[in-house]
Amino acid sequence: MAEQNVAIIGCGASGLTSIKSCLDAGLKPVCFEQQSTFGGAWNYTDEPRQNLASVHKSTVTNTSKLVTGFSDFPMPKEFPNYLPQRLVREYFEMYGKEFDLAKYVEFNTEVVKLERSADHGDTGKWVVSTRILDSTNSEITTKTFDAVMICNGRYWDLAKPNIPGMEKFKGVIVHSGDYRTFHPYVGKRVVVVGCSHSAVDIAVELSHHAAQVYISTRSGCYVFTRLGRGGQPLDFSISRATQLIPLAILAKLLPGLVNNKVDFRNFGLQPTGTLGVNKFPIVNDEIQHRIITGMLKVKGNVKEIAENSVTLQGGETLDNIDALVLATGFKLKYSFAKDIIEVKDDFYTSLYKHIFLPGDKWHTLAVIGAVVVDASTAAASEMQARVAAEVFAGRCSLPSKGEMEKEIAKREQRWLKTGVSKYNFTR
Secondary structure (H helix, E strand, O other): OOOOEEEEEOOOHHHHHHHHHHHHOOOEEEEEOOOOOOOHHHOOOOOOEOOEOOOOOOOEOOOOHHHHOOOOOOOOOOOOOOOEHHHHHHHHHHHHHHOOOHHHEEOOEEEEEEEEOOOHHHHOOEEEEEEEOOOOOOOOEEEEEOEEEEOOOOOOEEOOOOOOOHHHOOOEEEEHHHOOOOHHHOOOEEEEEOOOHHHHHHHHHHHOOOOEEEEEOOOOOOEEOOEOHHHOEHHHHOOHHHHOOOHHHHHHHHHHHHOOOOOHHHHOOOOOOOEOOOEOOEEOOOHHHHHHOOOEEEEOOEEEEOOOOEEEOOOOEEOOOOEEEEOOOEEOOOHHHOOOOOOEOOOEOOOEOOOEOOOOOOOOEEEOOOOOOOOOHHHHHHHHHHHHHHHHOOOOOOOOHHHHHHHHHHHHHHHHHOOOOHHHHHO
16 A cells, blocks of 8 residues: 555644654645744744734643653653743754654645545545745645544634624734733733633733733633642543543532632632533633732623723723733634634534544545644643544544534534533534
8 A cells, every 4th residue: 555645734732742643644744834833822022923823922731741741752851840832842843853854844834725636536635725825936835645633622723702893992802812021011900801711820920010900700710720739730640541431520620629728709710511511611820819919809790881891791991991801712723624624613623533524535634623622732632633543553443423513512512512612513
């Protein structure tokens, strides 16, 4: 059997492990990356870039180094338990160097279109069209591949809310995806809209430097700290045994773990959902301290915005507001493959194991890293990439189309019964 060529779109954590998985399976990968180096969203830049994700400068991992890295390359012992963004990027560069992955990557290259080949029905092949960025030559190059792995992530297309009066606001409006540092907000009065990981991280950071920070939430949140008993990383307490606990029982046990240091109901963060069922935790070590100092105040949902004020659903008005940070999430988007992958409600796709299109006869297209997990995305991507590479190599077979569609429907119905939003179909 001839060596199979696999196109990999994106070279963040998912792309890196996909290259390695293809090599391990005896496949020939070619990775296309828009940036000039590895790292994806962890490749921090001072300025926002269109269609490219970046964490903010002070970002720290939510999972410890023992579960954040790849299984075939443990993080260095000298690395701290939780990594700032610069060390995550350094780790990815070390990983690429260890396995000599750079030679399989075409950097500064954008994939503009993915389509089925003329003989796709007989071969399962794909046509990938690319162009080189930062070049006066805008020529489109087209190549045919036996299989494709899409690894472009889900945190780059900003989801912006349509809040009444927002167009009248005279201050600064920035999405959390474009937020980088606290410096532009020193001495300002800021409202952070949302209660996600990034919302809380940004609000806490700003509370050390801004004149006043408000965080607006419509449904509250459960907050875990990074440290557990004895100062050990909290994820040390997670084992295979915990995965066997029925969800209904786990939902009753988890709030006690969350509130063992502080009851967040007393801080205005009482969630409306059930932890582990239709409400998922965020990680932060400081929010309770910033709230009790008054530098961070928790408020309800935003009703409307005026020139320099924000009115909440309960009628309270926050005056003299200088900036709004919209931590309102991201839309899942495959602009280069919009005729191939259907994205529903801007958030999820109905894929088998969050990887494969059920209707793809040849199973030569895989989406890696779009699944949402409460642990390490890199680890989840590694497992997905290994499965996809084995399928491409013909050493692993998938169920029939009907069986895959049945499992997808069963998964989505299970989530619907718990009352979750469709966003959680990605879990």
